Each structure stands twice: as structure tokens, then as C-alpha cells.
Amino acid sequence: MKTTACNDRPDLEHLADVRNVILVGHTGAGKTTLAESLLAAADEGEAAQGRPAPPRHTDHDDAEHRQRTINLTVLSTTHRGMRINLLDTPGLADFIGDLRAGLRGGDAALFVVSALDGVDGFTRLLWDECAAAGTPRAIVLTKLEHPRADFAATVATCQKLFGPGVLPLYLPVRLPAADGPAPGHGGYQLIDLLSAGSAIPGAVSAAGNGTTRPTVAAARNALIEGIIAESEDESLLEQYLAGEPLAPELLLRDLETAVARGRFHPVLPVLGPAGAVGGSGDMLGAAELLDLFTRAFPSPAEHRLPVSTRPDGSSGPSLSADPDGPLAAEVIRTTTDPYVGRISLVRVFSGTLRTDTTVHVCGHGRAERGHPDHDDDGRIAGISRPAGRSGQRPAQVVRAGDLCVVAKLATAETGDTLSSPDDPILLQAWSIPRPQLPVAIRARTKSSEDKLSTALARLAAEDPSLTVEYGTESGQLVLWCMGEAHSDVVIERLRTRYGVDVDRVAPRVPLRETLRGPARGTGRHVKQSGGHGQYAICHVEVEPLPAGSGREFVDEVVGGAVPRQFIPSVEKGVLRQLDLGVAAGYPLVDIRVRLVDGKAHSVDSSDIAFQAAGALAVKNAARAAGIVLLEPVLAVCVLTPDEHVGPVTSDLAARRSRVVGIEPVGGGQSNGQAVHGSTTGRTLVRAEVPEKEMLRYAVDIRSLTQGTGTFTRDNLRYEPVPDHLAADHLGDRPGETG
Template sequence: MGDRANAHPGAAGRAPTADHPAFLRNVVLVGHSGSGKTTLVEALALAAGAVTRAGRVEDGATVSDYDEIEHRQQRSVQLSLVPVEWGGFKINLLDTPGYADFVGELRAGLRAADAALFVVSAADGVDGSTRMVWDECAAVGMPRAIVITHLEAARADFDAMTAICAEAFGGDDPDAVLPLYLPVHGAPGSDGHAPVTGLIGLLSQRVFDYESGERKETQPDAAQLPLIEEARNRLIEGIIAESEDETLMDRYLGGGEIDFSSLVADLERAVARGTFHPVLAAAPAAEGARQGIGTVELLELVTGGFPSPLERVAPELTTPEGKPRPAPACAVDGPLVAEVIKTSSDPYVGRISLVRVFSGTLRPDETVHVSGHGMADRGHQDHDVDERVGSLSSPFGKQQRPLTRCVAGDLACVAKLSRAETGDTLSAKDDPLLMSPWDMPDPLLPLAIEAHSKADEDKLSQGLARLVAEDPTMRLEQNPATHQLVLWCLGEAHKEVALERLRGRYGVQVDVVPHKVSLRETFGAKAAGRGRHVKQSGGHGQFAICEIDVEPLPPGSGIEFVDKVVGGSVPRQFIPSVEKGVRSQAAKGVAAGHPLVDVRVTLVDGKAHSVDSSDAAFQTAGALALREAAAEARIDLLEPVAEVQVLVADDYVGPVMSDLSGRRGRVVGTEQAGGGRTLVRAEVPEIEIGRYALDLRSLSHGTGRFGRRYVRHEAMPPQLADKMREQAEEGR
């Protein structure tokens, strides 16, 4: 691995193919925004011969040419697949966005991959979000390696960054994170910085020189040998510690020679098991060069050290009725089990589904069963339908290269699955199956929108349906209390992308309006009201008078109507009319236009006319009586309160609790969550946490997570309630 020459690079212009899962590698690239993931993918594609010059395919497009939004915003916003071939292996490189708003795309990449490359910038270091993803991979035993980029930056130090990675990722065993190579530096430039020109293989003690643009292998000179001795010994000890051969350590400590092939074999097994995490360095190719520094070594690591899909245990399976089924083996001739990893739309082809096949073989034009879990709270309905598979293709930038089949362990794009959504399972139509869903973050930033015009209103529903089908981290809500259409997102960038896709991809112009929380009103004390509706303008008149008492009830009681009329002052047939009028007015509100709740309205007296009284008249009188009672009483404005659970690193517990208190929150408890993190539980008014998803990210440097659930409505402070009433009055 890494020190072995490889004489079989892929051919440019040819779609990589693999006929057996043993020759497939699915690798996801993880790292913060700007760490160099996309540049590294392009460098690997160039080194493998998949492109003719850095990042370019035959028509001049780049391998990262996926979305116009990405070009405008100069950052990745979605998962991208770049398949390359190296040494007879097909490698599916899954490039993920590094920005926290697009963590749903990252999780999709983790689901599709069998191993991960963590890309760390020597200029920026390791951020909290990357550490959290590392822990997630560790929890499921996913093999991982680390690639250090941006070594050309001023003050970049490979040794120092390796030590930081060992501390951040090594946990209790920093010797599980060690370099396989050391960088070779050339002559310092005018700025005093010595560029990296090659690598020294610690196991083989060979120098791999990239200065000419092609990888050349030489012997280290005398000055280089002392530099690598300590690192080499530590690496060998780390490999032997992970070896299944318990005699190796005794032989090594006794001065015995461990042959190179045994070390490489043990290293590969330790990497594949996820117990050893090699550190490598990489830099893009210079202008006109074919191979960037470390690209060949990375490709050899992926093919030699990372596991094939045969070693991946498929996610749990059930029938659509919920009966457990054993996970199938990754076999080309096994039962079909595949999953939609990502959904996108093409203006010419329509819906395109990126699919990972876990078992069996997927072929064009066959009929499959599509099973969806359904996430009604996010706009995804449960479904079980048969669909005909369209064409299969392998993506490469904006190109789609045709495939005749997609075997177990591989990934492919499937056209024209009109009902399939991200997370859905594809299986044989006569044996439908459902795969357990992967964990998706809850979108907690509200975006209230309205159609810009009548023409946009007609297209809005379809555009939003397609948007949430593509991105399950979005949640669509038609709020029955505020009557707003709300698209819940993960952050500002996520929100901007959603709006731009509605405009650019679906041709829908929308207006963003202030998000409203569902406020309510109630009486703060007892009150009485008299409703008089008397009109005479010739012909049949209107006459109804009713008197009511109103008293507050405990929270959650709703509206209670009581009839205490005596003597028939209000005829029995009109008492339901009074109740209907009272309830109608309560729904509209009596002070600031919010629904009235938790009161008992008692009808105590009234008057009627034998000719002019009617159902409509008493409805009006009931509403007038309630409004008069409200005018004479103190009306409390009730706001929704949410239980907020914040998971945050111990270092940020104090600032988080202080911030929650500043939002009128009440901290109700804290508890240790393990891994140096604390769970803070608090009750906070929802009006104060509309942008908490953004504020917590800033406060915790991207490491904090929170969830929320509605618990009750409670009275708003009088000063704030008065301000809300003034705003409502101005709005009217």
C-alpha cells in the first residue's frame, strides 16, 4: 500500500466499470469548507487518467461541474460522485459539502461509502464539526484515513498538523494515527517557504519525487535517513500492535527483521478494520503535470487498504409491513436491494436518482418496487409503488456515461423514477423490502414564503414538492394557526439555496415574509359583556340581545360555553346561534387577532323579537358580547414555549446557558452526555429561538446541536404583549 508501483491507471474518456464487488471501492471525502476536498478529487481523477488536465473532462467541463449555484456561491452545496479507475479497481469518490448547512448531503455520502478520507487543511487545522463526524464514523467502525492539504501555505507544518490530528482523532490511542510518508521540501523561495516536492515512504524508505510533474522513485540521500528513522520505527510499532500475529512484536523488540510484505499486509488489514488511521499528504498537480503530490499514494491506499463492499454489512431490512428480514450478502446474483442516496432534477431528463446497490444487479428498463418510509412532518408521504427503471449512467461532471447494469456494491444514476425520493428502497417487485433510514438532522430555521404572483402560486406547490423530494433535510409546513407556508431549513446558506432552486430550477418566484409563531389570547380576569344587534331599515329587521359572563380557565381548557338563561329570554333555538357567534369571534381573537382560548363563556340573559330575531342576528350578538367583555377586561397574550435540548461541548456550557437565559429561557437541568459533551435542557419561548440554529452554531463554533418540542402556551410579559398588540394594530 502506498509504496507499491501501480502500472494500470484508468483511461481518460472511458466510464470506469467493475464486474465484481471485490474490485469496487466507495470512498467519501469529509472535511470543513475550504479544506480542499474538491481540488483533491480533481487531482485524483487526473492522476488516474480520468481527465486530461486538472479537473477537466473531454468537453472542457470540470469534474466538479454539478450545479450553477455552486459556481455562483464558490462552494459545494451537494453530494457529488466522481468514479475513476485505478489498477483494475473502480473507485467511487463521493465529494461532500463542508458547510454545516448541507450536513444532509454529508450523511448521504456516509451512507453510500464504505470508507472515509478526512481532508484536513494544514492552514486551518481540525474544526469541531469534523471531529463530530469522525466520532460518528468511529461508532459504526468505518475505516478512515487522513489527508493533509494546503502544505504550500505559509507556516504550514506537516509534523505539527499530524500531531494535531493524532490528538483530535486518536482518542486514547494516538499511535493509531500515524503518517505513512514524510514530505520532502525543495529549495526555499523568495518568501522563505520551502515547497513540498515529494514524499518519503516510511516503510520502503524510498523517495517519491514529483518535482518533474511525474512520480519518480529514488533512494533517500544520507541527510534524509536520520529524519525518517524515528517516524519509521513508531509506524512499524503501531502496525505490529494491530497485527493478528502476536509473535511480531517479540521479534521486532528482539531485533529481528520484519519483512516489508508482512508489514504492508498487516497495515492494510488494520486500516480495513478501522483500527489504524494513516496520515498522508497531498497537493494538486502543477500546471502541465499529470500527477499531484501524494495522489498515487492515496489511490494505492484506497485500493489496497480500504475495504470492498463485500465487507460492508447492509443496513437493517424489513418488509413494508414491518417484519424483519436478514440483510443480504453483497452478491451480484443476490436479491435486489438498493437505496436512493440522492435525488436531483435535470431540465431535460427529469428526476435523477443516485442509487447505491447493496445486493443483486440493477438493469435498465426493469420494473422494481419502490418503498418509502414516509416523513409526513417533512412533506414526504409513505408510499409503496412499482416503477420502471429508466436508463442507468455513471456521472462525471455534467456528463452522464451510459451503463448496461449496476452490480452489488456499486453506485449509478437512475433516470425517470418519478416517485422515488431520497432514502427510498428499491427491491424486486415480487419481494418488496424496506431499508432502515439513516439519521437526518432536524431543520430548525423557519422560512415563511408566499407566491409572488398568481402565476407563481399555480407552480409553487409542485416546485416545493420536488424541492423536499430532493432534500429530506427540508421540512414543508402549512401552519394551521398562522396560515403561513413555512419551509424549515438547516441554516442561512441552506435557505438561500432553496430559494435559488425555486427560482432557477422550477421557475417560481416567492416573497419571504416574517415568520409568525402561533400566539393565543385569554382573559386575565372575569368580565361581562352585552351584545346588541338591532337594525330596522324597512321590511324584515334584525333583533338580538345577549348578555354573557366570561371567566378564565386553566391552560389547555379551550373554549367552554354554558347556558344559564332562565325564563326564555333567549329562545332555545337561538342559544346554539349565540355559541356559534362566540366561538367564531374567539377564533378571530379579541385583542391582537390571535385565537382566544381557555375561557368559560356563560350566557346569562338576553332579549328576542318574535319576528325580527334570527340565527344570524344572535350569532352577531354573541360575537359583539364577547368583544365588549374583552374591551373591559385585561387580555393576556399567550406565547408557545418549547422544551429545548442543547448538546454542546463542555467548554461552551456556560455561554450556552447564559444565552438561553437572555432569551427568557429557564434552564431546567443539565446532564453529562459522554465524549466531553453536556446536554442542557431548558424551556424557552418559541419567539426567542427563531434563529437559534444560527446563533448556537456561532456560539459553539459549529459543534452544538439542539432539538425542540412544543410543551405549552403561557402568558407573555406585559411589555412585550403591548408591543405585539401595537404591531398588530399597525398591520391592520
């Protein structure tokens, strides 16, 4: 988490004076540039009102820019007496966990779409994420100053993909010199469709799209109809149908209602200085966008609060955005500062967070991700609000609906709930995507190995979309990441933040061995080297069992051929050899071993001797029976837009899979994947795929579906490896492949 320039107003205390806006869009669409222009426009507006504005920090070095593109970033300013918190989310699919954190902390989303590049697949996926969360949305079109940009065509594309509720609120037009072109923006001006009425310029002509009075009037009518459709005032429709003029004040009053309902999505254009495509200078439309935040975006009072429970699972209090209610806040982002320690970005949903008080830190429900349930008390040593590069501005209290930064909450992790120690509660956990890309790593030096566990524990506490797995079978340390960019960031943070250098290694898939058929084997361990020797002979019979049966050891010795005290020794040796495998070094499963005979010596037989004999006997028997390699098979569910079903199924077929079902998906949830609110038809493809073929699927599925496909995977069973692939593991040693 990084914080940037703000104009702090300690007198803002009411819910109606706060706007929490999420900036959403693909990398390269111009989110960061837009955010900086919004801060600059807000500073100018404050200065015009006679309020001091902080220095403008619109330049940034490469390191800061990189952090802004991969982290959830908070920027804060004020406009028209309201605090505006901008949550700038990463634009890469690998960091969709930060987007969901932003959805938890924000009240409305602003989609940043490049009019030059159009709407890509990832933007469509993000739109569906916001629709699934019920987040109100608006759209801003950037890079319109480019000669190839087309405002009307981009709006039409957005309407096709996101629905008919996408309607322009302003139109960019280029006026002839006689009408007074806007200096610095290539002669462009913005026409406010709500307030234009009959005051539309008489000779409008937009560059490349021929905007005229009729087209402006048509756009205005469509906008008014869209607002009226969501209005609660039925008299507006009657006035409109009767041809009566509608006052802009009436339309503005209902604009927020239309946006808040999530079916109306206003579009605003922004243009940078002429000749500076995507530049960070003064931006035409920034002030209008700030006005949209204050006039049309919902306040925190309209945010649907998460359900609360008690840490023991019982029902919690019904929460509302009331500063005087029970304290309920959530950590939506965690990071570590080398000088300050752990820093938590907190959204206060209910109550008031005060400095120098004790809070209950509660985290439950993420044990399977490596985050055990925990309940601790921590002291709020200091609260601050997002500020400029110099740090944060201290605050004594933060009320419901606002965001703040809390330092030194030692046990707090992303997703934890902060509440009163006298009345602890737990907020319903927000959905965190399951990482699907395994990246095996190995410490490069002994010094790095000593620090690796601690460093990974801290990174996992910051990033709930990262899972750290210590493979007992493979002996590997595996990082489960969202994609290649995510894994690069994790490894880079290990190096730069914690001084831990690691190398990537190929992940190992846990194979198994089993028998082709029954067989008999003898283990003879006889050694004499002076003094007591070692003597043990075991005869065993082995046979395969049905899949999933496990392993059995049966004692069928008669007549005391193997003394009773050595039977456990034989079993111990047999099971240890089964763990080690007999052909390729993988555990031997689904096998029954019967000890049928043997020999012992009254002096030289021992526990160690019979362990060795039992292991050798089962090894020889298994080799005689022939070995079949087994590989894990996964149940895979791929959710993809309809147009990509063909490439997805063809790719799965090339991965030795069996497609077991293809079904259209409607609203709601399917196999844990959010699909309601989707802007396009989607299909769920179910398949059974060998795990070895899925190691890079998290990367490949994005290429196949242009960033719009998602998938889940679950362990299913083990199946035989095809002979031509098994030979690579078993080699050509006689007797090992049957």
C-alpha cells in the same frame, strides 16, 4: 447530483474491485481540487498500463463549482484495475444531510484537512458523524506547499482531537539538491514509512520542521505499532518486540484490517506545484492516495448493511453484499433535470439492478417531514454510471456494492428503497437531521404563486432535510431549512429551475390570548331598516380555566329568555370570536363562556342575529376581564463541547430561558443527537425557551460553538408574555390589557 470525469471499466464485476470513498472536509480545505488531481493521476496510471484514458476535465466554470460545493457529487475512475467511486460531500454545515447520504453510499471516509488553516469545528463535527456511523477514516493534509503550513503541527492537532490512532503513512521532506529534488513541487518528496526501512535518505531536512533520520525512524515505529495493535496476527508483535525486520508486504496486509476497524487513521500529505497553493495541477501524493484506496480501504463486502423489513413492518431477509441475493438498493440523492426529469443516484447493497426491469419503490417513516408513505412500481428505463461532462455511460447491469444513476423513476425520493416487486422490502431509514431555521416566503407574482406548490414538492422530494409547512394559524408558507446557506440555495433553485420568484417575510410566532379574571358582558345586536329587522341580546359570563383546558361553552339560560333553537347560533358566534381573538387577533384559549340570559323577538330574531350578539357579548366580557398574551415555550436540548458550555448558557439566559439541566454526555444517543464516537467531552444543556427567541438560533449556535454545537427543540406549553413585550401587540387601547 452532478457527475464528473470517469474511466468506465465494464469488466469490473466483483466486490473486491470496487471502492466507495467519501471525501469529507470543510469548504476551502481543497476537496474538489484533490478529487480532480486524483482523477488526473488515475488517468495517467491507466495510460501507463496501456489503457485509454478519457480527456481530463479539471477546469470548471463558477456555476459548476458552486453546484459541486453544495451537492453530493459523484466522481468515478479506475486505479490498479479497481473502480473508485468518489463521493464529494459539501463542506458547509447546512448540507450535513448530503454528508449523511454520502455515509450511506460510501464504505470509507477521507477527511481533507488544510495544513494551513488547521482543524475547524465543523470538521470535528463531521468526524463525530462518521464515528457514529462506524465509518473507517483516513486523513489527507492539503496546502502543504504554503510557507506557513506545518505538517508535524497539523498531525499533532489531529491526534489531540481525533485520538492516538491518527498516524502518518508518508512524510513530506525537502531534499537537498544533491539528493535530486522533485521537480515542480519545491523539492519535496514523500517518504513511505512502511517500506522505507533503512533506506531513509541520509540528509533529510524538511522546510521549517527539521525532519531528520531519527524523526523519520520514530514516525515509522509509531506507524508499525499502530498497525500491529489492530492486527489479528499475534506473531507480528512478537517479531517486532524481538527486533526482527517486518516485511512491508506483511504490514500492508494488516493495514486494511487496521483501517476497517475504525480506530486507526492513516495520514497522507499532498502537495501542489510550487507557487500554486491549492492549485489543481499535478499533485504530489495523489498516486499514493489512490494506492491507499485500493490497498487499505474496505470493499463493499465489508460494509455493514442496513436492516431490512417488509413494507407492512414484518421482518425482512438478512442481506449481504451478494450480486445473486435479493435486490435491495437505495436512493441516496435525487435531483431534477429540465430535459430528462427526475434523476436518482442509487447505491446497490444486495442483488443486481438491471435495465428494462420493474422495481418496487418504497418509502416509509418520513410522513412527519411531509413525505407520506408510498409503495409504487417503476420501470428502470435506463442505468448509467458516472462519466464526464458529456453525461453518463450506459450500463446494462449494476451489481451489489456499486453506485449508478437511474433516470425517470417518477415517484422515487431520497431515502427510498428499490427492490423486487415480487419480494418488496424496505431498508431501515438513515438518520436525517431535523431542519431548525424557519424561513417564511411569499410568492412575488400571481404566476409564481401558481407554480410554487409544485416546485416546492419537487424540491422536498430531492432534499429530505427541507420541510415545507403551511401554517394554518399564521397563514404563512414556511420553509424549515438547515441554515442560511441552505435557504439561499432553496430559494435560488426556485428561481432558476422553476421560474418561481419569492420574497422572504418575517416568520410569525403563533401567540394566544387568555383572560386575567372573570367578567360579564352583553352583546346587543338590534337593527331595523324596513321589513324584517335583526334583534338579539345575549348576556354572558366568562372565566379563565387552567392552562391547557381548552374552551367551554355552557348554556345556563332559564325561562326561555333565549329560544332553544338559537342556542347553537350563540355558541357558533362565541367560538368564532374566540378564534379571532379580542385584543391582538390571536385565538382566545383556556376560557369558559356561560350564556346566562338574553332577549329575543318573535319576528326579528334570527340565526345570524344571535351569532352576532354572542360574538359581541364574549368580546365585551373578555375586554372587561383583561387579556393576557401567551407565547409558545420550547423544550430545547443543546449538545456542545465542554469548552462552549459557558457561552451557550449565557446566550440562553439572554433569550429569556430557564436552564433546567446541564449534564455530561457519554456514548450512545441523547435526545436523538448522535454523540457516540465523539472526539471531545460534550455537555447537554436543557432549557425552556420562548419560541420567538429561537427563530435564528440555528445560525447563532454555530457562531457560539465554532460550528460544533447542535440542538433539538420540541413544543412544551404556552406561558404569559412579559408585560413590556405584550404591550407591542396589545397597544394602549383601554380595557384590553386589564
